[in-house]
Amino acid sequence: MPDRPSSSLSAARRLLQFARAHWRMALLQFVLAVFGTSLIIVFPGVVQWFVDDIIPSKDIAGIWKAGGLAVGAFFLREFLFYVRTRVNSVFEQRMIFDLRGQLHRKIARLPLSWFDRQSTGDILTRMADDVPATQRVILEGIEQGLTSILQIIISAVVMFYTNSAFALIVMIPTPFIAAGGWLFARWVAPRAKLAREASSHMNSLLHDTITGIRQIKSYTAEDTKQEDFNEASHRLRQSQQRLMTAWAVYSPLMGFFGSFGLVMLLSLGAYGTIQGEITTGELFKFIFLLGFFFEPIARLHGVNQTLVTGLASAERVFKILDQEGEEDLERGQALIRAQGAIEFQDIGFGYQPEKPVLQHLHLTVHPRQTIAIVGATGSGKSTLFQLLTRFYDPQSGSITLDGKDITAYSRISLRDSIAYVTQDAFLFAGTIRENLRLGKHDATEEELWLALRHACAEEFVRQHPNGLDAQVGERGVMLSGGERQRIAMARAFLKDAPILLLDEATSAVDNRSEQLIQQALETLRQDRTCLVIAHRLSTVVSADVIYVMRQGEVLAHGRHEELLESCAYYRELASLALL
Known part of the structure; x- marks a missing residue:
């Protein structure tokens, strides 16, 4: 050497x-x-x-x-x-x-x-x-x-x-x-x-x-x-x-x-x-x-x-x-308050360039719409959220927000405009209060409880002897999977961002909690653009538009009833979900 x-x-x-x-x-x-x-x-x-x-x-x-x-x-x-x-x-x-x-x-x-x-x-x-x-x-x-x-x-x-x-x-x-x-x-x-x-x-x-x-x-x-x-x-x-x-x-x-x-x-x-x-x-x-x-x-x-x-x-x-490629969070135009008009234009992307995940993908979201994205595992649904938040940049095509390419905005202002509940509801070792305040560091006691109420998490937190100061353990191991997911949702609600991304957000909750969360989402989505990924089609049938994905491409889009008529693949997904 x-x-x-x-x-x-x-x-x-x-x-x-x-x-x-x-x-x-x-x-x-x-x-x-x-x-x-x-x-x-x-x-x-x-x-x-x-x-x-x-x-x-x-x-x-x-x-x-x-x-x-x-x-x-x-x-x-x-x-x-x-x-x-x-x-x-x-x-x-x-x-x-x-x-x-x-x-x-x-x-x-x-x-x-x-x-x-x-x-x-x-x-x-x-x-x-x-x-x-x-x-x-x-x-x-x-x-x-x-x-x-x-x-x-x-x-x-x-x-x-x-x-x-x-x-x-x-x-x-x-x-x-x-x-x-x-x-x-x-x-x-x-x-x-x-x-x-x-x-x-x-x-x-x-x-x-x-x-x-x-x-x-x-x-x-x-x-x-x-x-x-x-x-x-x-x-x-x-x-x-x-x-x-x-x-x-x-x-x-x-x-x-x-x-x-x-x-x-x-x-x-x-x-x-x-x-x-x-x-x-x-x-x-x-x-x-x-x-x-x-x-x-x-x-x-x-x-x-x-x-x-x-x-x-x-x-x-x-x-x-000395690693190159450090994210410059400040570079770009500040995004003051996003309206929520999003467009994916001819997107091509792969985590490894030789293995594409998305190919020639087009997807349009109007302000304050609720868009559902459905499809089999591995079809590229979560990747869309990774690209929208600029965790990755597409190898081809562009993504626009309110008519401008998202690369024109600073990463910090773009991500501040998005509340993202990931598929794996990650909680940091600490208290419920500390995890919630990741969404808003100066949140008041009333705001914390309101966010928990929207996420149907208020009841189990109040039942805990330490309430908001209860320890969640490393990665939230002291809570059940459903409780972790609802805390993560409350954290996103607390952020009160104009764009809400929910990636399988109700996958670990029971039917009663799912219904309550859907009711909360009905209220929340009136003032923001909401993109929802779900395998359980029952959670997205009321979406304004449903995009059906397969193998990295959009196969069809429309409302639930329209897709049942026009898309055989969606009918198959619906039948598997007993809809």
Whole structure:
């Protein structure tokens, strides 16, 4: 994978761009790191002072001076470390807040066609795992990496100042350590990315298991799903083992080079002391300085591992942020109040271009009409609603609203003009009140109950001990299917949009509720354009116009009685519905 290093470098540059927005905190971090790290030179100097001056001269007063200097330096260093840690925590969390917010914003604005190609588990992994891994790049890179590099530089400068010849000799292993770190990054980076992808795949399977647990239990597929999960888990284990193998080779090898430098110092230092080339105090000073030199190098091994795996995660995050095709909700003319005149003109569309769902479709809706769309499953009925709301755009033809192509309107104003009850009545984890206010965030108590009354949901909500504040559970699992659908309808009614789309909106309610909802719809549709998709023809016989669809085309349209006379396919659907 020759492009990996440049990809990692690109991800690192992007992270620095995030840091630039908080440059004041970054500068404060740097200043604190410089001052705190510079204090390491005090203790080796104090040791030399003790060995070469205080002990030989038996200077008791000097003990207190030197000891006080060392204690003061240590205290100041740790205090600066405390301040730096606090500043770094705020700095890091602000950066991650920005990154996580940008990722969520991007995901929310990507077109549905992108979600069609992604697994939910992979998206959740990028948000829940890859962003924190990217966070460790910032934390380790700035907190550990910066201070380690500063400590190495300061230690090297003091060693050269003390004895340049000795410094050159004891630093012989340094190029080998640097080369090892560079080779490790190139070797491990592709493996780190594979490990992240394996983790993502396993999380996708886990997400499917949780969301589909009722189907798994009903088909007694627990063992089959366990085998799938074990296979994904095994793949993750193998990728992690390859990573750990690389680390097992790298870390001890780099540790050996550091230890080799220390042995060289002791050997050459002892020889130099015997020969009178350096004092015993200078040798002790060098030993401490070399420890300060190689200790951060050892830390950098761990930082290197974190950076490699973290940058692999950062690439996955930036891959989403760099996705093209983000929906521009604001671009276009504002649709103030739609009249509801809709026309589908020669529409051609397929979720996959080579597999058309709609072909040469024509459909006309007049303002404040109720239009019913019927047909077999897979005939393209729900796709019409997806196109009208611009979740997708047709590959050919056009859709007009009040005489203008809907692409001329901004998406936000277009969707604000449409209340859409989908086939799958989705409720967010939270209360009934919170779910209803998705339709109108500032709705009053009276408006909430009125919407529930229109959707025939008032009775069961009032019967609940917590009323509007009752929890619905994840995806509304604490409510029955019919209750979920009626809450979703109430949410759409609350929006009070001029166009109402109902996709199988009464499929999960009993006959009594269906009759009540039909009565509510009779009132609601007087002031708005209403498009209804239904398999149960009994719910649409009173529509102004019924469009009959088959295999992506409009087969016929007219009123119920007319279609019974003129369309054999509609008569077949009606007979199946016992009409």
